[in-house]
Amino acid sequence: MTVESTAARKPRRSAGTKSAASAGAKRTGSAAKKSPGTTGAEPELVQLLTPEGKRVNDATYDPYVADITPEELRGLYRDMVLTRRFDAEATSLQRQGELGLWASLLGQEAAQIGSGRATREDDYVFPTYREHGVAWCRGVDPTNLLGMFRGVNNGGWDPNSNNFHLYTIVIGSQTLHATGYAMGVAKDGADSAVIAYFGDGASSQGDVAESFTFSAVYNAPVVFFCQNNQWAISEPTEKQTRVPLYQRAQGFGFPGVRVDGNDVLACLAVTKWALERARRGEGPTLVEAYTYRMGAHTTSDDPTKYRADEERESWEAKDPILRLRTYLEASNHADEGFFAELEAESEALGKRVREVVRAMPDPDHFAIFENVYADGHALVDEERAQFAAYQASFADAGEGK
Amino acid sequence: MAAEKMALAKAINESLRTALDADPKVLIMGEDVGKLGGVFRVTDGLQKDFGEDRVIDTPLAESGIVGTAIGLALRGYRPVVEIQFDGFVFPAYDQIVTQLAKMHARALGKIKLPVVIRIPYGGGIGAVEHHSESPEALFAHVAGLKVVSPSNASDAYWMMQQAIQSDDPVIFFEPKRRYWDKSEVTKDAIPSPLHKARVVREGADLTLAAYGPMVKVCLEAAAAAQEEGKSIEVLDLRSMSPIDFDSVQASVEKTRRLVVVHEAPVFLGTGAEIAARITERCFYHLEAPVLRVGGYHAPYPPARLEEEYLPGLDRVLDAVDRSLAY
Numbered sequence: 117m118t119v120e121s122t123a124a125r126k127p128r129r130s131a132g133t134k135s136a137a138s139a140g141a142k143r144t145g146s147a148a149k150k151s152p153g154t155t156g157a158e159p160e161l162v163q164l165l166t167p168e169g170k171r172v173n174d175a176t177y178d179p180y181v182a183d184i185t186p187e188e189l190r191g192l193y194r195d196m197v198l199t200r201r202f203d204a205e206a207t208s209l210q211r212q213g214e215l216g217l218w219a220s221l222l223g224q225e226a227a228q229i230g231s232g233r234a235t236r237e238d239d240y241v242f243p244t245y246r247e248h249g250v251a252w253c254r255g256v257d258p259t260n261l262l263g264m265f266r267g268v269n270n271g272g273w274d275p276n277s278n279n280f281h282l283y284t285i286v287i288g289s290q291t292l293h294a295t296g297y298a299m300g301v302a303k304d305g306a307d308s309a310v311i312a313y314f315g316d317g318a319s320s321q322g323d324v325a326e327s328f329t330f331s332a333v334y335n336a337p338v339v340f341f342c343q344n345n346q347w348a349i350s351e352p353t354e355k356q357t358r359v360p361l362y363q364r365a366q367g368f369g370f371p372g373v374r375v376d377g378n379d380v381l382a383c384l385a386v387t388k389w390a391l392e393r394a395r396r397g398e399g400p401t402l403v404e405a406y407t408y409r410m411g412a413h414t415t416s417d418d419p420t421k422y423r424a425d426e427e428r429e430s431w432e433a434k435d436p437i438l439r440l441r442t443y444l445e446a447s448n449h450a451d452e453g454f455f456a457e458l459e460a461e462s463e464a465l466g467k468r469v470r471e472v473v474r475a476m477p478d479p480d481h482f483a484i485f486e487n488v489y490a491d492g493h494a495l496v497d498e499e500r501a502q503f504a505a506y507q508a509s510f511a512d513a514g515e516g517k
Numbered sequence: 518m519a520a521e522k523m524a525l526a527k528a529i530n531e532s533l534r535t536a537l538d539a540d541p542k543v544l545i546m547g548e549d550v551g552k553l554g555g556v557f558r559v560t561d562g563l564q565k566d567f568g569e570d571r572v573i574d575t576p577l578a579e580s581g582i583v584g585t586a587i588g589l590a591l592r593g594y595r596p597v598v599e600i601q602f603d604g605f606v607f608p609a610y611d612q613i614v615t616q617l618a619k620m621h622a623r624a625l626g627k628i629k630l631p632v633v634i635r636i637p638y639g640g641g642i643g644a645v646e647h648h649s650e651s652p653e654a655l656f657a658h659v660a661g662l663k664v665v666s667p668s669n670a671s672d673a674y675w676m677m678q679q680a681i682q683s684d685d686p687v688i689f690f691e692p693k694r695r696y697w698d699k700s701e702v703t704k705d706a707i708p709s710p711l712h713k714a715r716v717v718r719e720g721a722d723l724t725l726a727a728y729g730p731m732v733k734v735c736l737e738a739a740a741a742a743q744e745e746g747k748s749i750e751v752l753d754l755r756s757m758s759p760i761d762f763d764s765v766q767a768s769v770e771k772t773r774r775l776v777v778v779h780e781a782p783v784f785l786g787t788g789a790e791i792a793a794r795i796t797e798r799c800f801y802h803l804e805a806p807v808l809r810v811g812g813y814h815a816p817y818p819p820a821r822l823e824e825e826y827l828p829g830l831d832r833v834l835d836a837v838d839r840s841l842a843y
Contacts, residue, residue: 269623269625270619270622270623271623271624271625272623272624272625273624273627274624274625274627274628275591275624275627275628276627276628281591282620282623282624284616286611286615286616289584289611289612289615289616291584292580292581292583292584292585292587292588292612293584293585293587293588293591293616294588295581295584295585295588296584296585296586296587296588296589296590296591296592297588297589297591297592298588299585299588299589299592300588300589300591300592300593300594301592303570303594304592322580322608323580323581323584323611323612326576326578326580326581326584327581327584327585329576329578329581330575330576330578330581330585333576486622486625486626487621487622487624487625487626488621488622488660488661489621489661489663489685490621490626490629490630490683490684490685491683491684491685493663493685493758493759494712494759494760494761494762495758495759495760496660
């Protein structure tokens with residue numbers, strides 16, 4: 117199976133298992149009560165796979181992954197490995213000057229693959245600018261994500277092709293778009309759900325609070341998936357909140373749950389639970405995926421100025437890919453051949469991404485004036501004509517030489 | 518269908534009703550737009566007839582109103598949102614400027630954002646702070662938005678129809694002090710294009726260009742000038758983005774003098790842009806520099822001072838005299 121064919125494939129049905137209706141709503145409340153604050157001891161969170169790769173039981177969320185097949189487990193592993201490989205390639209391309217900037221997802225693969233694979237084809241995703249793993253799950257060609265980072269467009273993909281909205285750079289704004297979209301889904305009487313991604317930093321934005329208010333008031337079928345990766349560039353989560361983020365939901369009147377963001381199974385199960393609540397008309401849910409940004413905020417950032425190596429090292433032990441590999445090996449769900457094949461597939465993906473990016477042409481100069489308006493605008497027409505005349509004046513000068 | 522005389526607010530109400538009737542995707546959203554019918558009653562009776570699902574009372578959060586309207590538009594709806602007063606739009610400014618205006622271009626044209634944002638604007642009603650502002654230039658400056666303002670009931674009806682049909686976001690500034698002014702509306706007329714200016718009074722000596730609430734003031738000024746033997750042409754611009762410069766140019770080539778009038782501050786305002794463009798287009802026709810009459814570079818004053826701040830008949834005539842003196 118080639119990388120191209122699988123990457124372009126849309127998710128027909130979310131990975132894991134069939135639905136486990138109406139379980140779980142009660143459980144989240146109890147998790148909320150016992151959880152410590154944002155500092156100090158390890159917070160209580162939903163976990164199905166320990167950092168050591170041991171499967172642990174959870175009466176509430178087990179049903180959502182109960183009949184996951186070994187093939188599906190390998191699929192989740194493959195998704196995470198390929199996403200990480202793509203991400204590393206993009207970082208390299210930035211270092212080589214092929215991209216202007218890159219925002220790495222290193223460390224957040226489980227949160228993104230778990231939640232992304234929980235979505236259905238007819239669900240709609242509103243990402244930040246770091247959801248490369250979710251894009252992968254939605255079937256967006258990863259090279260499409262690189263246009264804006266190379267500077268050839270400001271987004272450029274058709275959001276409706278994969279129900280994956282454009283990356284949103286101003287943090288938190290997209291939570292309102294997701295809420296409005298979900299209000300529309302409800303008006304249409306559809307049983308689709310919407311998922312909005314944001315981070316711990318964005319949780320401080322007024323738009324996020326307003327999206328909580330609107331979604332609660334209108335009972336909109338939306339899941340707020342907050343990847344708390346502990347750092348908003350240089351500011352730790354303590355600079356954003358005095359309570360664990362998932363507890364914010366309570367004040368708005370809907371459930372919040374904290375999940376181990378480095379546990380792909382738990383992220384899959386909890387997101388499926390939340391999406392099914394939305395489908396059943398039970399309204400919004402806040403999922404806080406407790407994870408860690410292993411790399412820099414972007415390629416322009418220098419985390420050595422604000423955080424200690426020991427912190428990163430402590431999170432390396434909780435690596436999302438490592439723990440699933442341990443589990444796959446221990447339960448004989450994957451053999452050496454699988455890992456070797458995946459290694460080769462990863463390299464092929466890296467090579468393809470490299471080649472596509474290097475061949476990506478600069479846009480036509482007149483692209484400046486394209487799509488400013490859907491119905492046209494006299495000033496844009498006038499300025500395009502002026503620009504054309506200006507450009508043409510150089511052509512004449514060149515011919516004269 | 519015969520012409521019907523109605524107030525400007527009622528014309529917008531009828532236009533919204535027509536749109537709600539014609540297209541199930543049209544939604545009305547805003548604060549107090551439901552049972553109350555809006556603080557100016559522009560949406561009066563619409564929720565009763567079309568239901569809470571289509572005429573939606575929202576939480577009091579402007580960014581939330583516009584942000585969710587964007588999401589609804591992405592889902593295929595055509596939301597018409599009301600911002601209760603001009604001075605309340607700024608919590609939504611980020612969603613309008615950063616998200617709504619740019620999204621079509623960011624998607625290389627693959628998605629459309631047919632959102633209308635209605636804003637009652639301007640002064641002259643003796644209101645408290647933040648209820649009398651004219652922020653149209655702040656929106657006209659942003660590529661991706663269209664900005665219009667009707668001056669009379671007929672335009673209000675038709676321009677709202679056209680704004681809702683537009684696949685681009687439209688900021689629809691409603692001259693609140695003219696809400697109760699009545700004029701004739703013909704619902705089966707063929708309307709002018711949304712962004713086309715209109716000569717509302719022919720003249721030979723000078724052009725007064727205005728929009729929204731100032732058109733009436735300019736017509737009064739032109740009538741007063743007539744008594745002094747001056748022939749003033751009045752142009753209702755109707756649209757601040759795009760501006761119909763061709764119509765302004767045609768008028769100025771005839772009259773050779775131009776005064777632009779708006780309530781908004783003069784500095785970097787609509788009039789400044791018109792002055793610059795018309796100077797370029799009509800340099801050899803102009804007998805006088807383009808003059809501007811408008812608000813000052815100061816916060817909108819308390820109500821007891823607003824008559825001094827707002828352009829009135831005498832300030833417009835003063836500018837007319839100064840222009841004719843060149």
